[in-house]
Amino acid sequence: MDKGPFVCTGCALLCDDITVDLQDNRVIGVNTACLKGVSRMKGCSSPMTCTVDGKTVDVDTAIKEAARILEEAKHPLIFGHGNSTLEAQKKSIELARELGAHIDDTSSFCQGPLVEAILNEKIPTCTLDEVRHMADVIVFWGADPSHSHPRHLSMYSYFPRGKQRQRGWEEDRTAVIIDVRRSDTAAVCGDKLYEIPVGADPEFMDALLNALASKVPKTSFNMDPKRILELANILKKAEFGVVFAGLGMTYSLDSLEPLFRLMDKLNETAKFHLIPMVGQYNMRGFDHTLFRETGHINRVYFGGEEVEHGPQRSVVELIRNNIIDAAMIIGSDPLASLPGPLAKKLSKIPLITIDPCENLTSRISKVTIPSALSGVECGGTAIRMDGVEVVLKQIIETNRLTDEKIIARIMEEI
Amino acid sequence: MGFGQFLTEPEFKLIIVTHRDVFQNTAQENSRFGEQYAERSSVIRLDKDDMKKMGVKAGDLVVAKNASGRVVLKAESSTLEQSHPGTAFMINGPWANALVAADTGGTGVPAFKNIEVMLSRSKGEKVTSLAELI
Known part of the structure; x- marks a missing residue:
């Protein structure tokens, strides 16, 4: 087993000097990290379960239902990405292209x-x-x-x-x-x-x-x-x-x-x-990835003849103007982070949440798919707040799929 | 049931500025549904003179409302040394966000750190729970 040092994914500083204490494939101690980092790397106390309409299902069923929702929607949105690896972000952009969907990330109302x-x-x-x-x-x-x-x-x-x-x-x-x-x-x-x-x-x-x-x-x-x-x-x-x-x-x-x-x-x-001062560990990574592919860092619509971009394609305006009719949220909790009136609107459309932990959005989602915690349960790459690429290593084994794998599986179903 | 119950509490106009807090963030990493996350997110920190003017003591409950929402919060005195009348501070989270307007003037960026509210003393209500917010 790799002894480290590991990278903390608690924020976009991506501290790379972290060592951990393990017991029975669990992180029981985190050294060097800050309070928040320790809490992130130890894992949450309310892990998300795999559900459709609030009922526990196997991951195949949840993935099929997610694919169905996205396929049937006229204006699906894929949102989040700040807590996903570059590899997952690339896959997400690929899915948005295939669906002709809207795609945005937290940088839309952040940095x-x-x-x-x-x-x-x-x-x-x-x-x-x-x-x-x-x-x-x-x-x-x-x-x-x-x-x-x-x-x-x-x-x-x-x-x-x-x-x-x-x-x-x-x-x-x-x-x-x-x-x-x-x-x-x-x-x-x-x-x-x-x-x-x-x-x-x-x-x-x-x-x-x-x-x-x-x-x-x-x-x-x-x-x-x-x-x-x-x-x-x-x-x-x-x-x-x-x-x-x-x-x-x-x-x-x-x-x-x-x-x-x-x-x-x-x-x-x-x-x-x-x-x-970028907050989420790989928000900047998403912006770099989308920029490389489209010339825009966020707020993109793939449903037109050409790639469309602008404030009217932002997650906030899309929800406010009742444009989107389904949304897939990856590693984010918009119900907690958006203005209350928008959170209420968002909760009215079918939602798919992909996240390691339960959050406000997952509680009202039609489909929830638990994912591996990056930097702990899976590796990958990310971009630090200053634009430097950092490699994340896997520390412990998990049977949960990575964000990247979940999105790939959804694409296979579509 | 006293007569005072039927009187409206006076309202005071304030700007809420939100900020981050490592302890709330740490609690959030553990669970969005934990007590510590809710406790830290639902506190409003007021200027000492503003508190006197409103007749609010540390630990009292207050109602913050505007066209976007209404939440019951716990008032605490500001920890800042300098006075900041008319401005209050809250840790960024669903309680503060409930008061943020959806209208962004077309920019797509809500005014998360500049929230105008009317604040009054609460009459026997409880602090708004996370469940009530969703």
Whole structure:
């Protein structure tokens, strides 16, 4: 048996230094991982069972019923993908093509715009390993990694003594945080917290632009211009700067233009990169895969003469406008993560859930098919939040099928 | 049954900002249906002065509602040092999401972190359960 180290699939940091204690083909201990990672890798307490209409069935019956639902639907949606391997994601796109279906993932209402901008080379980016070894100015913007990616600061962004940052956080690194609240990450950044009102991110970007151009930065929320000028000074001098963009920033930007302007300006005098704080372990992987195949990262419809894409093809608008008449959800829980009124609408159409664990969506699904937990019960590949491909290894045996195999079997039935 | 029961509780306009929480996430990894997940997801953290104004004490139950939904939550005092009147914080989850509007102005991205609600004291209700949400 492989002794590891293994990769944790608890979030898109994909920590690759994990060792485990096993007993009777069960993970009973997880070392090195964060709280969330330990909980993920030990497996949930409510594993999903294989059902059709709430009755326990064998997996063949469930797969046949899933195929029937998808085949009969005029506008099926395949959604989720953030907790599946690249191999499963490829298979899912193949199925969507064959069905002429809608396909989307959680990036549609998450970090999609930033991943898209990076893939289209509109924002300079770098890897987390480069951050560990080189970054001297680290900006957390609308992000709280202490909670969302608990080992972010210790593995990569702040505490490590990197090759060129041997004096670590004490002398070599400056961490800045821009946020609407004093989060636990803000506590680490000390007096470098720039507290802004909700939604004021684009305004603060423009103020910073002014400060970088040595103009007096004014804000409608009266932040002391001196403080903004101080920040501009820190950013200007960065040898290797990085902005970790959280959802707090992404949700506040109606357009990415203010961010593009800021990144361009920063790169006139310093070297600045951006990494989006992606949540689910392989959300970015789905975006890369679909982008390679269609030129779009998400929100795609294969039912037209040509591949269609746009906000009207997003999971949210498809549900809101009553377009879809069946949905297959893979490794996601839209009933928990969508706005309440949309969750209610989604629950009215036939749903198929593929997941290792029971969730809100599976409870109201017509078909549930339990799958192997990736990184524990099956291997594969995934793309980390910084775009680096990571290989996942299988740790324990299971009789549950992988997402990839389940989708392949559904395709065979269609 | 006192007279007060028939009086409407005053309502206060607030913006809810959601955020992540490692303990809630850990609980969620174990089970979406566990007590700890529900407990952490159904707390609203308010500014201390706002609480005084509303006559709400830590641990009191409050009703948050808008055109999208209505949930009963447990009010707690904010742990933040600075005051933030008019803004409340909640951990991202089905309780907060119940209040998020479906209308996105065509962008496909709901306002998960900027939710306008009316908040009032609850009258003898229980915290909304997960079952009630689905």
